[in-house]
Amino acid sequence: MKKYILKRIIMSVITVLILITVVFFLVRLMPGGPFTNPKLTPEVKAVMEAYYGLDKPLPVQYVQYLKNLLHGDLGYSMSYSNQTVTSLILKAFPYSADVGIRALVFAFSVGIVLGIIAALNRGKKLDFLCIIIAIIGTSVPDFIMGGILQYFFGIRWGLLPIAQYKGIEYTILPMISLGFATLASVSRIMRSSMLEVVNQDYIKTARAKGISEFQVITRHEIRNAIMPLVTIMGPLVASILTGTFVIESIFAIPGMGKYYVDSISSLDYTMVLGMTVFYGVLLVIATTITDIVYGLVDPRIRVS
Amino acid sequence: MNNTEEIKDDDFQIIGKQLEQMESISRPALSYWEDAWRRIKKNRIAFFSLVLLGIYVLLAVFVPIFSPYDYAEQNSANLSAGISVQNWFGTDSLGRDLFVRVWMGARVSLTIGFFAALLNAVIGTLIGGISGYSGGKADMIIMRLVEVLYGIPNLIVTILVMLVIGRGVISLVIAMTIVGWIGSCRFIRGEILRLKEQDFVLAGKVLGVPAIVIIVKHLIPNVLGLIITNLTSAIPGAIFGEAFLSFIGLGVAPPTASWGILAKEGIKMLRVAPTQLLIPAFFICTTVLALNLLGDGLRDAFDPKLRGED
Numbered sequence: 001m002k003k004y005i006l007k008r009i010i011m012s013v014i015t016v017l018i019l020i021t022v023v024f025f026l027v028r029l030m031p032g033g034p035f036t037n038p039k040l041t042p043e044v045k046a047v048m049e050a051y052y053g054l055d056k057p058l059p060v061q062y063v064q065y066l067k068n069l070l071h072g073d074l075g076y077s078m079s080y081s082n083q084t085v086t087s088l089i090l091k092a093f094p095y096s097a098d099v100g101i102r103a104l105v106f107a108f109s110v111g112i113v114l115g116i117i118a119a120l121n122r123g124k125k126l127d128f129l130c131i132i133i134a135i136i137g138t139s140v141p142d143f144i145m146g147g148i149l150q151y152f153f154g155i156r157w158g159l160l161p162i163a164q165y166k167g168i169e170y171t172i173l174p175m176i177s178l179g180f181a182t183l184a185s186v187s188r189i190m191r192s193s194m195l196e197v198v199n200q201d202y203i204k205t206a207r208a209k210g211i212s213e214f215q216v217i218t219r220h221e222i223r224n225a226i227m228p229l230v231t232i233m234g235p236l237v238a239s240i241l242t243g244t245f246v247i248e249s250i251f252a253i254p255g256m257g258k259y260y261v262d263s264i265s266s267l268d269y270t271m272v273l274g275m276t277v278f279y280g281v282l283l284v285i286a287t288t289i290t291d292i293v294y295g296l297v298d299p300r301i302r303v304s
Numbered sequence: 305m306n307n308t309e310e311i312k313d314d315d316f317q318i319i320g321k322q323l324e325q326m327e328s329i330s331r332p333a334l335s336y337w338e339d340a341w342r343r344i345k346k347n348r349i350a351f352f353s354l355v356l357l358g359i360y361v362l363l364a365v366f367v368p369i370f371s372p373y374d375y376a377e378q379n380s381a382n383l384s385a386g387i388s389v390q391n392w393f394g395t396d397s398l399g400r401d402l403f404v405r406v407w408m409g410a411r412v413s414l415t416i417g418f419f420a421a422l423l424n425a426v427i428g429t430l431i432g433g434i435s436g437y438s439g440g441k442a443d444m445i446i447m448r449l450v451e452v453l454y455g456i457p458n459l460i461v462t463i464l465v466m467l468v469i470g471r472g473v474i475s476l477v478i479a480m481t482i483v484g485w486i487g488s489c490r491f492i493r494g495e496i497l498r499l500k501e502q503d504f505v506l507a508g509k510v511l512g513v514p515a516i517v518i519i520v521k522h523l524i525p526n527v528l529g530l531i532i533t534n535l536t537s538a539i540p541g542a543i544f545g546e547a548f549l550s551f552i553g554l555g556v557a558p559p560t561a562s563w564g565i566l567a568k569e570g571i572k573m574l575r576v577a578p579t580q581l582l583i584p585a586f587f588i589c590t591t592v593l594a595l596n597l598l599g600d601g602l603r604d605a606f607d608p609k610l611r612g613e614d
Contacts, residue, residue, distance in 0.1 A: 011451065019456050026464045139593040141544050143551055144585045147571040151578050242459045246551050250571060261552045264467070272467065276460050283457045 004295050012288040019280045024065055027273045028058070048076075074274030077263075085274035088259060095165060095255035096244050102171055103179035103240050111183040112229070115190025116222060122195065130187060137184020143246040146177035150250070163252040170251075178247045182236050189232060193225040200224070230297055234290035238283045340529065343605040350601020353594035360591060364414060367407035375400065375408040376559040384577045393583050397573050400559075402566075406584055409561040413543050414591070416473055416562075420480040420542035425535045427481065428488025429524075435489070436496030437519055447493075450486055458483045462545065466554040473556055480545050488534055495527045529606030537599035540592040547588065563588045 040048070049055050056064070068075070074085035118130035140148075153173060154162030161170050197203065198221060206216050248257035256275060263271035334342065344350055368375060373391075379399035387394050393402035435446040465479040499505065500523065508518045543563070549555040550564030558565065563584055570581030 015452050015456060018452055019460075022456070022461070023464060026468050029468045135593065135596070138596060139540075139589050140585075141547055141567075141588065141592075143547070143571070144567055144581070144588060147567065147574060147581045148585065150571075151574050151581065155575055155578070238457055242457070242548075246548065249552070264463070265553045272463075276464060280457055280460050283460075 001295065005292050008288055008291050008295075012284050015284050016281055019284070020066070020069065020277055021062075023273060023276050023280070024062055027269060030269055069277070074277070075270040077268055077271045080268075080271075085271055088271070089256065089275060089278055092254060092256045092259050095253055096241075096248065096257060099165075099171070099174050099178060099247065099253060099255060100237075100240050100244055102175040103182070103243075104237065106175050107179035107182035107236075107240075108186055108229075110179075111186025112190050112226070114183070114187040116194060116217075116225075118187065118191045119194030119198070119225075120217070127191075130191065134184040134188045134191075137180050137187075140180070142177055142181055142243045143250060145180050146173070146247055146250040149173045149177050165251070165253045165255075174247050174251045174253060177250075178240060178243050181243075182240060185232065185236070186229060189228055190225060193228045194221060197221050197225045227297060230290065230294045233293075234287035237286040237290075241279065241283060241286075336525075336529070340602075340605040344601055347601045347604065349597050350605070353598040353601070356590065356594045357598065360410060360587070361414065364407050364410035368404055368411065371401065371404040371407075373401035373404045375405050375561050377401075384573060384580070386577070387579065394577065394579055396569055396580055397576075402580065402583060405561040405566060406587055409563045409566050409584065410587065410591075412473060412556055412560060412562040413546055413564070413588075416476050416480075416546045417539045417543040420477045420484065420545070421535050421538035423477060423481045424484040424538060424542075425488050425531055427485040428490075429492050429527075429531055431485065432489035432492030433496055433519060433523065436493035437500055437515070437523065439497075443493075446489075450489060453483060454486050454490075456483065459545075459548070462549065463552075463554060466549060471554065471557040473560075476546055476549065476555060479549075480542055484538075484542075488531070488538070491534065492527060492531070495530060496523055499523055499526055529602075533599060533602040533606055536595055536602055540595045543588070543592060543595075 046055075072086055074089070077083050077085055077088055080088060114130045114133060118127045121127045150162040150173065153160045160173055162173065164170060165174075203216065203220055206220050211220075244255060245257035245260055247253070248255045249261045252258070256279075259271065260275050262268075263275070344354070377400060379395065382391070382395050382399045384397050385391055385395040385399075391401050391403060393406060396402055396405065431446060435443045461483045462479045465482055466475060469475045469478065505518060505522060508522060546555055546562060547564030547567060550562050551568045555564050556562045566584035567581060567588065570584055573580045
């Protein structure tokens with residue numbers, strides 16, 4: 001097990017390094033320089049370029065960039081004057097994390113329950129309903145879901161606020177639109193996994209021993225069926241994180257996604273670069289943790 | 305065993321060999337493809353999806369040609385108009401006809417979706433096929449590379465590539481292909497690994513068939529069904545990808561219409577004219593739904609285990 005964890009961690013460190021390298025060189029390829037603000041005098045520009053080592057050759061810059069990165073220094077934003085990228089990320093990230101975690105909890109709790117209900121009522125109306133919800137979830141992109149929810153709950157019926165992030169009622173629509181696609185895949189996987197578990201011998205054994213139906217379902221079926229969900233945690237966390245981009249811009253939530261989209265449209269390269277590195281590292285960590293957890297939960301994985 | 309005694313010789317009758325009947329074919333021989341096509345036709349949901357997609361493609365090709373409006377033509381006298389005889393889907397905030405824009409958007413989105421998925425499948429099949437068939441060192445190197453690339457979030461690389469090479473349809477396809485082939489590469493490699501251990505490959509090797517012929521004539525036809533299924537299921541992902549990138553301002557450049565851009569513009573006008581979001585949304589969702597259902601149908605149709613069943 002130790003060997004497995006170590007291998008995973010080494011793998012992810014290599015991935016992060018390659019990610020940073022790719023991002024670094026791609027950003028150097030982008031049109032326009034980092035200090036093109038016309039307000040900057042040539043002297044200030046020279047000082048800033050010297051500070052970031054932009055006057056030095058590329059390999060030196062690369063090493064310098066890695067060093068700065070280790071200090072958490074992602075440079076200054078170009079469109080938000082006098083603010084470092086790190087400070088902006090620290091300001092915005094709590095909002096994104098809040099929306100993201102709410103969406104994840106919503107997707108997993110409702111998705112698991114729907115999957116269980118569908119499996120227990122296989123072939124009946126309830127099962128059909130759950131399947132339809134899952135199909136809708138996989139066919140409707142999150143920004144369209146957001147727009148449609150805004151229209152009906154916010155504008156038409158006036159039930160919930162459609163913009164900003166000031167209290168619990170503001171979080172509901174972003175949470176649903178962000179989590180719905182994930183909810184659909186969770187319920188699908190949970191359903192098929194439950195149906196597979198139901199036919200296993202240990203379930204028959206449990207029944208034969210006279211354990212109550214409720215106990216069989218909760219302690220034997222659900223517990224075993226939930227396992228495959230762990231494997232998709234990593235990709236799902238990734239999809240929710242990237243989903244925050246659009247959801248935040250639709251609902252005017254001052255999170256990372258909104259800054260990211262704004263930075264792209266205002267060509268704020270330092271900001272884009274810094275946030276890309278931040279997102280990338282976050283996602284790689286999420287996938288690695290998922291793999292390790294899966295190894296812990298299911299001993300069969302470690303062997304292969 | 306008393307029963308045997310009751311069977312007498314004259315219970316049997318010599319009917320002889322009837323050579324013609326022996327060789328006659330009782331039902332037409334079906335090739336793999338005919339069999340798959342027959343089963344797709346029988347699967348009503350999948351067939352309906354196929355027809356719907358066909359209709360959408362035809363509309364996307366012909367509506368922009370025959371419509372009296374141009375997709376970029378603005379009309380300040382007719383802003384955000386509702387559904388009418390002149391403008392079947394109404395007009396957008398710049399007075400452009402939404403009917404022609406939806407189908408122009410379908411052209412762009414479907415083209416990007418199809419070609420991005422196709423390119424991913426071709427590159428993935430080639431690399432995965434080589435990796436799986438050759439094995440050994442080449443396989444190890446390719447798989448290490450794939451493992452590392454797999455860890456990097458797709459969307460982030462796509463966004464960066466778009467920032468570097470600029471907006472446009474071709475850029476979108478390239479950006480989505482740079483990391484997109486990895487999924488099909490892993491999948492094809494697994495299939496090839498499984499297939500190359502089978503006897504028909506061994507027979508080919510013993511007969512001295514060159515490796516390239518084995519790959520092209522024996523291995524690829526065996527995975528082609530799976531490749532097509534995968535391709536169908538990958539198109540929705542590419543359409544979502546295009547829509548997402550257009551939404552955050554990195555997709556095709558205005559005034560080009562794409563479904564992502566239409567949705568983005570529609571959300572802005574939600575208070576004034578909700579149909580500007582709801583109409584493009586309907587077509588995006590039904591297309592993706594049809595592709596998903598068709599993908600499920602193809603998976604069943606190409607499954608050799610289900611062959612011969614009805």
